[in-house]
Amino acid sequence: MRALYPGSFDPLTNGHMDLIERAAVLFGDVIVAVLGNPSKKPAFSVEERIRQIRSSTAHLQGVEVVSFDGLTVNCAKEHSADLILRGLRAMSDFEYELQLAHTNRSLDDTLETVFMATSTQHSFLSSSVVKEVARFGGAIDHMVPKEVALDLNRLFNSAFLPH
Incomplete structure (x- = not known):
């Protein structure tokens, strides 16, 4: 199965990594789809986020990283995804994620959304x-993964250096 995991990933967190790693085991192929979200002011460009994710997931088999603009269902079709993967941290995420799942289902009734709870x-x-x-x-x-921590450190010029 091919799972599409869409998001802005600005930046990629260890919570995202947790889902990607577990999804790769469960589904085999995971397409991490980086959204160029016009409603958010990103800290990192789409290209930087793709680089961060590729570097952080290089040890995983079956993980592909792409960018997209527009509807998630169109991205899923373009990449032959069987399902959309969404992560849940808390109950507060559920209402929004359920609304997205219903919207996506109304646009393409062949695509299921699978929710995974973050560790x-x-x-x-x-x-x-x-x-x-x-x-x-x-x-x-x-x-966050080490490379992301380094990028954030450079971005914010903080005194923190990851080990």
Whole structure:
């Protein structure tokens, strides 16, 4: 099976990595689709995010990283995905994610959305939280892959250097 995991990934967190790693085992092929989201002001360009994800997932078999603009269902069709993968950190994510799943299903009734709960140790993570901590020089090495931590450090010129 081919799972499409869409998101802005700005930046990629260990919570995202947790889902990608587990999905690769469950589904075989995972297409990480980086959205150039016009409603968000990204810290990193789409190209930088793709580089970060490719570097962070290089050890995994069956993971492909692509960019897309527009509808997730169109991206899924373009890449022959069998399902859309979405992560849930908390109940507060569920209502929004369910609305997206219903919307996607209304646009393409052949595509299922599969929800995976993030592992407990990553349930507090969000890209926004990571950027906020990095902006103020906090330790982020337990929140993001090493390359992402280095990029955030350069971006925010913080004193933190990951191990």
